[in-house]
Amino acid sequence: MDMSSNTVNGGHLRAFIERIEKLEEEKRAIADDIKDVYGEAKGTGFDPKIMRKIISLRRQDKHKRQEEEEILDLYLAALGE
Amino acid sequence: MDMSSNTVNGGHLRAFIERIEKLEEEKRAIADDIKDVYGEAKGTGFDPKIMRKIISLRRQDKHKRQEEEEILDLYLAALGE
Amino acid sequence: MDMSSNTVNGGHLRAFIERIEKLEEEKRAIADDIKDVYGEAKGTGFDPKIMRKIISLRRQDKHKRQEEEEILDLYLAALGE
Amino acid sequence: MDMSSNTVNGGHLRAFIERIEKLEEEKRAIADDIKDVYGEAKGTGFDPKIMRKIISLRRQDKHKRQEEEEILDLYLAALGE
DNA sequence: TCAGATAAAATCGCGC
DNA sequence: GCGCGATTTTATCTGA
Numbered sequence A, B, C, D: 001m002d003m004s005s006n007t008v009n010g011g012h013l014r015a016f017i018e019r020i021e022k023l024e025e026e027k028r029a030i031a032d033d034i035k036d037v038y039g040e041a042k043g044t045g046f047d048p049k050i051m052r053k054i055i056s057l058r059r060q061d062k063h064k065r066q067e068e069e070e071i072l073d074l075y076l077a078a079l080g081e
Numbered sequence E: 001t002c003a004g005a006t007a008a009a010a011t012c013g014c015g016c
Numbered sequence F: 001g002c003g004c005g006a007t008t009t010t011a012t013c014t015g016a
Helices: A004-043 A048-080 B004-043 B048-079 C004-043 C048-080 D004-043 D048-080
Strands: none
Touching: A004 A048, A004 B004, A004 B048, A048 B004, B004 B048, B048 C048, C004 C048, C004 D004, C004 D048, C048 D004, D004 D048
């Protein structure tokens, strides 16, 4: 029985998994950095809860603007037809 | 009335917010990379669902090992009293 | 205008809400019981912190075993295709 | 060396742990029941998200009323002095 | 596009 | 009161 394809597949799978795990570790490190910034801000008297609200609102605004951009693009594309 | 402290605080707050937003953008970029890797793996025939389970399992193993370390430390500390 | 369906729906909604609230109350009562047991154990000399770690570890073991079952099922299903 | 106290303590500890785990299992079962009720409500056309909001509001009202009760009790106690 | 699953964020509650 | 862990709610993503 030929097991070579399994071996190769196993190696590929392992490589994919390790790439993802590495990326997830980086992502986690950034999440920790974010937490640190909140902590630092809190240490200088800012309320993290309020900060989160501000950031959330700004994110929503950005999404809203992006959607409006997309709608505008749709209109422009329609006019171009 | 002296508004300068407000200005300074506002500047500090803005700086914190922008640092966090930048970090969140980086985090999001990494999340996109992860998604791409899953897509690439899927393209070569691996099932993303199974991959996620494997990664989840490996993460649990790691977490479990860490907790066992912690409980050992707790016991040792208790014995030391 | 016929409002009867609103009334019926309102009655149904109320019934659902009250069922949930009753269940949540029971859940809270059990949480209190758990807290009491920790207190009792502490009163007889056991460290609640260590107890929590042990319970957490056992929960993880169980969860891990379940996930291993699931991944096995996934593999078997994949092979069956 | 006399190990009997360890044995006895171990038995006690095990008993406490198992009592807690049993209670946690009951708690989890109730949480599942709650989820089922939400699902049932959704199946008859109610939006779970809105239901959660309603329940949250009612809970807040209840807490508010309880706090008002406590304040009233404080006043009454003060008058009784 | 929608439901169901998964993961993230926010909130809550506890012990120190 | 503060950090930390658990829980709950919200957002995202995948597959039908």
